[in-house]
Amino acid sequence: xxxxxxxxxxxxxxxxxxxxxxxxxxxxxxxxxxxxxxxxxxxxxxxxxxxxxxxxxxxxxxxxxxxxxxxxxxxxxxxxxxxxxxxxxxxxxxxxxxxxxxxxxxxxxxxxxxxxxxxxxxxxxxxxxxxxxxxxxxxxxxxxxxxxxxxxxxxxxxxxxxxxxxxxxxxxxxxxxxxxxxxxxxxxxxxxxxxxxxxxxxxxxxxxxxxxxxxxxxxxxx
Amino acid sequence: xxxxxxxxxxxxxxxxxxxxxxxxxxxxxxxxxxxxxxxxxxxxxxxxxxxxxxxxxxxxxxxxxxxxxxxxxxxxxxxxxxxxxxxxxxxxxxxxxxxxxxxxxxxxxxxxxxxxxxxxxxxxxxxxxxxxxxxxxxxxxxxxxxxxxxxxxxxxxxxxxxxxxxxxxxxxxxxxxxxxxxxxxxxxxxxxxxxxxxxxxxxxxxxxx
Numbered sequence: 459x460x461x462x463x464x465x466x467x468x469x470x471x472x473x474x475x476x477x478x479x480x481x482x483x484x485x486x487x488x489x490x491x492x493x494x495x496x497x498x499x500x501x502x503x504x505x506x507x508x509x510x511x512x513x514x515x516x517x518x519x520x521x522x523x524x525x526x527x528x529x530x531x532x533x534x535x536x537x538x539x540x541x542x543x544x545x546x547x548x549x550x551x552x553x554x555x556x557x558x559x560x561x562x563x564x565x566x567x568x569x570x571x572x573x574x575x576x577x578x579x580x581x582x583x584x585x586x587x588x589x590x591x592x593x594x595x596x597x598x599x600x601x602x603x604x605x606x607x608x609x610x611x612x613x614x615x616x617x618x619x620x621x622x623x624x625x626x627x628x629x630x631x632x633x634x635x636x637x638x639x640x641x642x643x644x645x646x647x648x649x650x651x652x653x654x655x656x657x658x659x660x661x662x663x664x665x666x667x668x669x670x671x672x673x674x675x676x677x678x679x680x
Numbered sequence: 681x682x683x684x685x686x687x688x689x690x691x692x693x694x695x696x697x698x699x700x701x702x703x704x705x706x707x708x709x710x711x712x713x714x715x716x717x718x719x720x721x722x723x724x725x726x727x728x729x730x731x732x733x734x735x736x737x738x739x740x741x742x743x744x745x746x747x748x749x750x751x752x753x754x755x756x757x758x759x760x761x762x763x764x765x766x767x768x769x770x771x772x773x774x775x776x777x778x779x780x781x782x783x784x785x786x787x788x789x790x791x792x793x794x795x796x797x798x799x800x801x802x803x804x805x806x807x808x809x810x811x812x813x814x815x816x817x818x819x820x821x822x823x824x825x826x827x828x829x830x831x832x833x834x835x836x837x838x839x840x841x842x843x844x845x846x847x848x849x850x851x852x853x854x855x856x857x858x859x860x861x862x863x864x865x866x867x868x869x870x871x872x873x874x875x876x877x878x879x880x881x882x883x884x885x886x887x888x889x
Contacts, residue, residue, distance in 0.1 A: 462879060463877045464877055465862075465877050466865065466869065466876045466877040467861075467862050467865065469877055470840060470865055470869075471846050471847065474775070474841050474844055475778060475779045475844045476840065476845060476846040476849075479800060482800045486800060486801060486802050489802065494875065497814055498876065498877060500818070501814075501818045501869075501874035501875050502869075504764070504768045504815065504818045504819055504874075505822055505872065506772070506775065506841055507768030507769070507770070507771040508767070508819075509771070509838075509841050510725055510726070510767050510770060513728045513732060514732075515725050516728040516731055518745065522723065522742055526719065526749055526750065529746070529750055533750065562799065
């Protein structure tokens with residue numbers, strides 16, 4: 459039973475395209491587990507469809523359709539397109555613990571697990587983004603992590619197993635938002651290791667007003 | 681029961697071509713005349729949508745429209761009308777195209793990588809077994825109630841959808857507290873009878889200062 463979800467604000471920013479890569483990946487990962495939030499996002503997308511369908515059309519150049527049709531001939535036939543395979547093999551034991559959606563990201567570079575404490579290890583996942591650290595965290599069965607604070611916002615999705623802290627118990631699919639100043643001390647369940655996907659604001663000094671206002675935003679559209 | 685409820689949906693009330701069927705036809709037969717009909721209807725809408733968002737010149741908007749329509753052609757075989765109306769599906773493709781374009785053209789851009797938005801979303805993930813019912817209900821509610829939204833709620837949604845602004849940026853632009861933006865979004869979605877997150881937004885999300 460999933461009891462922790464992204465907020466409505468996060469789901470809206472997801473559906474409207476205001477998020478950068480790593481937070482996006484964490485929301486899509488939660489959606490792999492959560493039917494309720496999938497339905498919520500479907501509704502938000504339908505609202506986008508309505509805005510598109512009802513917006514005021516603007517005349518387009520006469521030749522745009524012809525140009526586009528020409529370009530279609532250069533496109534491979536739709537059926538022949540296949541998803542790009544992962545560049546690196548993922549450890550089979552780990553692979554079956556991760557939602558299939560994550561395989562393409564985890565398989566992009568060799569996973570490099572490093573130990574943070576006796577029972578906690580971390581493996582960064584590179585998505586070519588510097589403002590956020592995307593990583594897998596693993597707490598060994600029965601293990602407790604050191605008490606820690608968060609320098610920036612941290613988003614966590616439980617992928618396998620469960621863990622608990624002072625505030626509750628979190629199961630597969632749960633989505634947690636941890637804020638700066640939020641100190642906690644997670645511990646995995648006794649019987650099973652816990653694997654989480656986490657997105658952490660990179661410990662770099664944010665520059666520029668936009669970034670300060672909105673660390674999820676990677677670009678300035680205006 | 682399911683059939684009865686679907687027939688009550690408002691999707692079929694609109695007159696004119698059945699865009700969903702044309703899109704299916706493009707996917708199943710690579711039908712260029714069906715594609716041409718979709719193009720004639722949606723290309724001006726896509727351009728209007730992009731220009732309303734700002735930050736894009738008319739010339740660039742046409743490039744983005746073309747790119748979006750080429751993706752529509754390429755991805756049409758994955759389109760499932762039970763999951764989304766053609767306009768909704770096109771919206772997600774246009775949104776993803778805009779995300780990629782803005783990333784590519786941003787001076788602030790720190791991306792070093794070829795990942796594209798399409799890889800990050802997972803639109804084809806089947807939703808609940810009642811997805812067709814939910815879709816019809818959502819579409820009906822949105823059509824009925826969107827015009828009734830108070831201006832201040834519509835304004836916030838417009839900034840988010842057309843300009844891709846975050847809640848925090850909308851708050852900054854309108855010079856209102858973030859909490860007010862969040863509550864306007866929630867109130868609007870409630871009025872449109874769309875599902876909210878089960879987790880309340882009372883939890884304060886603190887952005888790094």
